[in-house]
Amino acid sequence: MLAEMALWLATPANRMTRRLGLVTESVSLWARGLRQRKAWAEHHARCRAIVAETVAALPQRRTAAILGSGLLRDVPIELLSANFERVLLVDAVHLPLVRLRMRFHRNVELVTRDLSGIMGWLAGESGHRADPLADLAADPAIDLVVSANLLSQLAWPVEDWLEDHPAAAMRLPADLPARCIAWHLDDLRRFAGRVVLLSDIAMTERDRTGTITDRLDLMRGVALPEPDESWDWPVAPFGEEARDRESIHRVQAWRDFR
Ligand SMILES: C[S@@+](CC[C@H](N)C(=O)[O-])C[C@H]1O[C@@H](n2cnc3c(N)ncnc32)[C@H](O)[C@@H]1O
Secondary structure: OHHHHHHHHHOOOOHHHHHOOHHHHHHHHHHHHHHOHHHHHHHHHHHHHHHHHHHHHOOOOOEEEEEOOOOOOOOOHHHHHHHOOEEEEEEOOOOHHHHHHHOOOOOEEEEEOOOOOOHHHHOOOOOOOOOOOHHHHOOOOEEEEEEEOOHHHHOHHHHHHHHHOHHHHOOOOOOHHHHHHHHHHHHHHOOOOEEEEEEEEEEEEEEOOOOEEEEEEOOOOOOOOOOOEEEEEEEEOOOOOEOOEEEEEEEEEEOOOO
16 A cells, blocks of 8 residues: 555656546556456456567568557567567556666657547646647558557546536536547557557456346447457456455457557
8 A cells, every 4th residue: 555655656647647547547557467467467468469469460660659558567568679669658657667667678768648638628728639649640650559458448537527527527528438439449540550459348247146236338339340359357356346246347459450
């Protein structure tokens, strides 16, 4: 708990990123990932394998952009750094642990950016969404884009924020969380290079008898094409969030999303 508090304080982030709970979430993801190292290993290995196989098949390897790079558990960062001239790690939050580790990779750059494009809109600083990937989508040297388990994370902070700010919510579209998901998919389609999309798309909660106690569409109704692969990720095994309840996420992967 103390380590989590220290990490929260030491993580640089702007006001809206903190208010949306993204720093808290990154820190708790770091801690939970340590606790659930075994349970999460297969999910991380499958993600990393898809990225590694894609890299091996690319004809050119100039720049790779990893969207939602976070703790770098689901992307093979050493392999990316060794194979590409330049690697951009794009996330709203880069924990100090990641910043420190990446100091030793001369071709890796950390880009701190809101990939939903709506933080300024939520804060009342603008009346519309900003284009979060205008510069990168126009960069012809980007040969690989990986959206690394980011997509589902674009919706819930907005949902929570709208709930906590009913007056501000009145001036915003009610379906903003779903729009954030759809916008990210549109953003990915604008890149000229190869796009790998990895995302959890649904959550199922079960009790110890196997009875389903809750289900959630993490895509908020946004339709996706058929994936190339899918698997279960035990995000919260029994005992993590509740003694007699587990939470399993369905993950899907697209090797060439565009
Ligand atoms: C489930 S984590 C991804 C895990 C990461 N790829 C890893 O291996 O650790 C989701 C990531 O999306 C980032 N994220 C969530 N909302 C974001 C936003 N609006 N803009 C940029 N990054 C965001 C979080 O900071 C977090 O690092």
